[in-house]
Amino acid sequence: MKKFLIIILFIFSQLNLKAQFLDSLQVQAGTAVNVASKDFLPLWLQANRFGVVSDQQFDFTTHLRATNAHRFGAPTTIYDGNDRGIYVSYGIDAYNNDHLSKTLLQEAFLKVRYKNITFSGGRFKQIIGEVDPDLSSGSLGLSGNALPVPKLNLAMEYTDIPFTNGWFQFKGMISHGWMGPNQFLKSAYLHEKNFYVRFGKHKLKLYGGIQHYAVWGGERAGFFDLDRSFDGFLSVLIGKEANDGSVMGDIRPNRPGDHRGVIEAGAEWENDDLKISLNHQTPFDMGQGIDTRNIDRLLSLNIVNKKEDAILKKITFEFIHTKQMNDFYRLGVRESYYNNGIYRTGWEYNDHILGTPLFINRVRGSNYFPDVQPYDWDGPTATIQPLTNIISNRVVGGHVGAILALTEDISSKTLLTFTNNYGNYNDRNFRERYYGQWYTLQEFRWAVPKSQLSVKGALAFDFGDMYSNFGSMVGVEWQLR
Numbered sequence: 001m002k003k004f005l006i007i008i009l010f011i012f013s014q015l016n017l018k019a020q021f022l023d024s025l026q027v028q029a030g031t032a033v034n035v036a037s038k039d040f041l042p043l044w045l046q047a048n049r050f051g052v053v054s055d056q057q058f059d060f061t062t063h064l065r066a067t068n069a070h071r072f073g074a075p076t077t078i079y080d081g082n083d084r085g086i087y088v089s090y091g092i093d094a095y096n097n098d099h100l101s102k103t104l105l106q107e108a109f110l111k112v113r114y115k116n117i118t119f120s121g122g123r124f125k126q127i128i129g130e131v132d133p134d135l136s137s138g139s140l141g142l143s144g145n146a147l148p149v150p151k152l153n154l155a156m157e158y159t160d161i162p163f164t165n166g167w168f169q170f171k172g173m174i175s176h177g178w179m180g181p182n183q184f185l186k187s188a189y190l191h192e193k194n195f196y197v198r199f200g201k202h203k204l205k206l207y208g209g210i211q212h213y214a215v216w217g218g219e220r221a222g223f224f225d226l227d228r229s230f231d232g233f234l235s236v237l238i239g240k241e242a243n244d245g246s247v248m249g250d251i252r253p254n255r256p257g258d259h260r261g262v263i264e265a266g267a268e269w270e271n272d273d274l275k276i277s278l279n280h281q282t283p284f285d286m287g288q289g290i291d292t293r294n295i296d297r298l299l300s301l302n303i304v305n306k307k308e309d310a311i312l313k314k315i316t317f318e319f320i321h322t323k324q325m326n327d328f329y330r331l332g333v334r335e336s337y338y339n340n341g342i343y344r345t346g347w348e349y350n351d352h353i354l355g356t357p358l359f360i361n362r363v364r365g366s367n368y369f370p371d372v373q374p375y376d377w378d379g380p381t382a383t384i385q386p387l388t389n390i391i392s393n394r395v396v397g398g399h400v401g402a403i404l405a406l407t408e409d410i411s412s413k414t415l416l417t418f419t420n421n422y423g424n425y426n427d428r429n430f431r432e433r434y435y436g437q438w439y440t441l442q443e444f445r446w447a448v449p450k451s452q453l454s455v456k457g458a459l460a461f462d463f464g465d466m467y468s469n470f471g472s473m474v475g476v477e478w479q480l481r
Contacts, residue, residue: 024069025481031062032456032475040367042460042471044415044441047357048138050125051147051350052095052106055364059097061475063106067091087113106147116157123148128173128194128211130266130279132302135316135401137417138356140283140298141211141262142192146352149190151177158198169198182351184344184377184384185218189228191236191257196264208265215343216244216257223381224342232256239287246342258343260285266300275304283322285335293328297321298356311404313411318399320358323422325394336424337393341386345377348389358419360392368466369429387426394422394430409449415441421466437464443473452479 034045040055053061073085093107109122125148129139138145153175161168177190196209216236217228226232227244235242236257244256266279281298284290301317326334338347338359347354351363351374363374372391375384397419404412417439423430443458458473 026065026067027480028065028477029063029480030475030477031060032473033060034058034471034473036469036471038367038467038469040364040469042441042462042469043357043439044417045458045460045471045473048144050106050144051352052097052104054097054102055367056098059099061095061097063093063095065091065093065107083115085114087111089113104147116159118153118155118157120153120155121151123150124153126153128192129262129264129281130207130277131281131298131300131318132314132316132401134403134413135302135314135415136300137298137318137320137358137399137401139262140281140355141194141213143353143355143357145357146349146354149177149179149349149354151175151190151192153192158196166201167199171196171198179215179218179349182349182377183218184375185220185224185226185342187228188215188218188226188343189233190215191233193237203271204267204269206265206267209263211262211264212239212259213261213347214257214259215340215347218343220381227256255286258340258346259287260338260347263290273305273307275302275306277302283337285326285337288326288329288335291328294324294326295321296324311406312402313405314401314403316399316401318401319397320356320399320419321396322359323394323396325425331425334425336387336390336426338390339387339393339424344375344384344386344389346389353390358395358397358417359390360421361390362388365391372429387424390424391427392421392423392430394424396420396422409447411445413441413443413445415439435465437466438462453477454479 034041034053036042036057039057046053046055067089068091069087069089071085071087090110091107092105094103095106096103105123107124109120109124111118111120125144126142127133127139127144128142131139133144153173155173156171158169158171160166161170172195174193179188179190191214194209194211196207198205198207200206214236217226217232219225224246226246232244239255241254242256261284263282263284264280266277268275268277279300282289282294283296284294289296299319303315305312322337325337338353338355340346348361353359353361362372365372366374375389397417399417402414406412419437421435421437439462441458441460443456445454445456447454454477456475456477460471462469
């Protein structure tokens, strides 16, 4: 990331010499303060913010963002309508928090787009799945909850399948990332890919696809030094059974790495005034959930009002059910969502869950249960137990979100969530009972007229069997250019 940041800064310095390259330059700066009645924040003040808000009773979060974009190549003509240009964009978004002691890059990226194909490199915000990016509780695959993982990404937007007259389309993505040192297995890689097809060319469209994620390779002194070769990558890519160094003796090897994914399907209907989409996600780990008996899901109904004078701009309804968790297998061989026996950090990056924040990891759970402590990933291996970092991944609940335009300058966002939390099959805190919990957020944003300034504020109140906590946020954002 340091080398990549140097490259981005070099590009900025070179382009600053040419005024014509600064036409698309945008610079924003902002600061916000969060306060809570407990030693940690209510969930929606901290979650789904790409990992830049520290989970403390009182803290400032400041940032500076700069982005630029350019187009190279002949312009589109009215005669052929084909855009043969190459679009290049790049940017940095640097944050400071933890009482001014911690600086991190939420984004440091370079993107190159030609037609409907985009190559992206670095650290950039990304949500994978057809959930609403503003109001969803979080995709079961990759949500906006954690700091973005540095990666190289090649993506294709929906493209017509030849000879179907535009009725059938497909899109896909593949990426390679680096999970870094804050993991049980150090220097592991991240493999991501997905593929979707869509049917329809008028108001109604139907779609379906599959997402696949794998953390692979990695090393730990006195434990494993796993295969990170190109052959190892090919085994991860196709899900081939192979011994990556984690299998001893004559035991039949499994698929190398920690695999999980999402099967997704839905429908959307759109006219000039309204867009309605119904989306369904089914999670699976190591392939166990790819089964007609799997009833776990995230079901979303999203409604977008496109009328300019509408007060209600967006509303989302969601239902989540992950309580079953492969119970059609015997307990000793069931996979545990987001947990793993070898990759004991699980589906987590820099102490934040990469998927839905409605699951609870040990970092967050240590605020609720006195006997739960976060793992020190540099500590002795014997102190870090397998399948225990995500302490609650069996959840049943509902979620509602809405965005309103109260006036021309004032908008609001409301989130209301309830979950029953059943833990996982191993955590003793949940063996005798389940915990019901409410998470709420009311946020306002005021774009100050005749200025480049916006002011935001939020109130949040969580209550239930696990804890009660009140919090607030006040912040300002400047559009400097």
